[in-house]
Amino acid sequence: MSTSGQPQFRYTQTPSKVIHLRNLPWECGEEELVELCQPFGKVINTKCNVGANKNQAFVEFAELSQAISMVSYYASSSEPAQIRGKTVYIQYSNRHEIVHNKSPGDVPGNVLLVTMEGVEAGDVSIDVIHLVFSAFGFVHKIATFEKAAGFQALIQFSDVETASAARAQLDGRSIPRYLLPEHVKLCNLRITYSAHTDLNIKFQSHRSRDYTNPYLPVNPTAIEGINQPALGPDGKKTEPESNVLLASIENMQYAVTVDALHTVFSAFGPVQKIAIFEKNGGTQALIQYPDITTAAVAKEALEGHCIYDGGYCKLHLSYSRHTDLNIKAYSDKSRDYTVPDPSLLAAQPTSGHPAGPPVWQNPAMSAATSAQSPMPGGQVPSWDQTMHARPGFVSASGSFPGQNFAPSSYPQYSAAAMPVGSSPMPQTGQISPNAASMRMPLVNPGGASLPGQPPYYGH
16 A cells, blocks of 8 residues: 555556556656666666546556566555655556557658648748658649648659658758749648559649659649739739639528529529538538629629618628539529539439518510420529520619620529518618629619609519
């Protein structure tokens, strides 16, 4: 028994070369453990800071008799084992040897996983990464990507020795300042080994390179200047433009359907594809236009506006990295208007969300739609591909004051009846002068048109 009244070891356990020590002082190191155990024999392995409170450890002796000698000594001694004046409790371990499980990042390999701290994607080009790491040997392949840990790269060497040499020299160091953009002050490298042995590079681009295959196809983004971050007058990166908009929708009091989004965004040009999805607890959508110019006009005009009156379903728009959406199903979450026959896409059942009030509609578009032949019940008219070739917007009779585009012949998708007192797409803010030629119709609460305005066709 120890002086504290608590046994230092368990008599019933089977002796083992590994002893278990408890009640160790905070951050007890290997040197302190060896100092305590070395009088009884040769210590060949230790494992410190074990347990929830980091106050336990294991010590492995070279021989079983040495471990028995230590446990027996403190079992019969009136003086307990102590480290830094704190009583340490000793017992045999259930394990017969100490095994240190290495994480995948500690197992040497020919592929390095490099995390670049203090930078964003695009701050460090793939050519700079190749320049830095090729100083240690031939770099076969590089793939860059973004993860929660930050901007990362996989770098493949020909063998483990070359990769290990690069890791030993570069881990914890910074890329030379002259190789970085002016707004980047420091780029620290944190390097571990990857479990990969051979990277699968499908094409040469600004994000991936295969230096062993000169015949690999070149992605258009590999051309200098394309999809590379541009700097504004303030030195900060500007958002690269795209023909696909990413819409984040706030204050979702009503369900936002594909038809509602098509009604809103087609006022600025032909919408090719739409996909709605949930992310981070919110609703988002991707809207694809045929060109960047149309997408830019829609983004400028609709940013900050609400789909429904009362501040409901507010739009926040940014450019997406996508350029061509892959729509596989015809459903209430996705639509491809470039497919003439919707039956060519796999139909999916609707989600059953409560329908919101009808969104604002372009009267000219609705009038044009009413002239089309009626569709069978429950079906939606397909988008006319010939609209791609329509002439530019010109003034036409029947348009609202300030509009300069001709009435469109796109099909209109109507929604459920609108609750009293709600009207779609109010003007929550002034549209920029650049988008003045594409104003949206003003609607009073309840759907009544303003004096002197054409009637509202949303009902």
